[in-house]
Amino acid sequence: YRADIFALGNLYYKxxxxxxxxxxxxQPLVDxxxxxxxxxxxxxxxxxxxxxxxxxxxxxxxxxxRLRSRTESAPERVVYDTVAVxxxxxxxxxxxxx
Numbered sequence: 001y002r003a004d005i006f007a008l009g010n011l012y013y014k015x016x017x018x019x020x021x022x023x024x025x026x027q028p029l030v031d032x033x034x035x036x037x038x039x040x041x042x043x044x045x046x047x048x049x050x051x052x053x054x055x056x057x058x059x060x061x062x063x064x065x066r067l068r069s070r071t072e073s074a075p076e077r078v079v080y081d082t083v084a085v086x087x088x089x090x091x092x093x094x095x096x097x098x
Contacts (some may be wrong), residue, residue: 002038005047009033020067025054083089 006051012030029050031073035041042050055063066084 001044002041005033005041005044006035009041016067018079019070021070022065022068023073026051029054064088065089 009030009032012026013034015056017027017030029042029047032040032042033047056062066080068080072080
């Protein structure tokens with residue numbers, strides 16, 4: 001199953017980390033999953049526990065924040081970040097009211 005861990009690590013890197021900003025939190029886990037020596041790679045259970053630990057330490061608002069493409073232009077970033085801030089504001093307001 002260590003080959004599966006390697007394949008998933010490569011998938012996460014190619015489809016997420018290399019394409020989006022803001023995934024620095026999971027970079028160490030993905031790096032471990034891609035280690036060349038299979039014996040050094042985490043098991044599926046260990047990788048899951050590492051992910052749970054990262055998830056548990058991460059602020060909720062950061063988990064809700066949008067993924068920002070590495071190819072996004074500055075004007076696109078301004079527009080999309082403005083929408084994301086508005087969405088987060090609405091979420092917080094609803095949470096406060098209810």
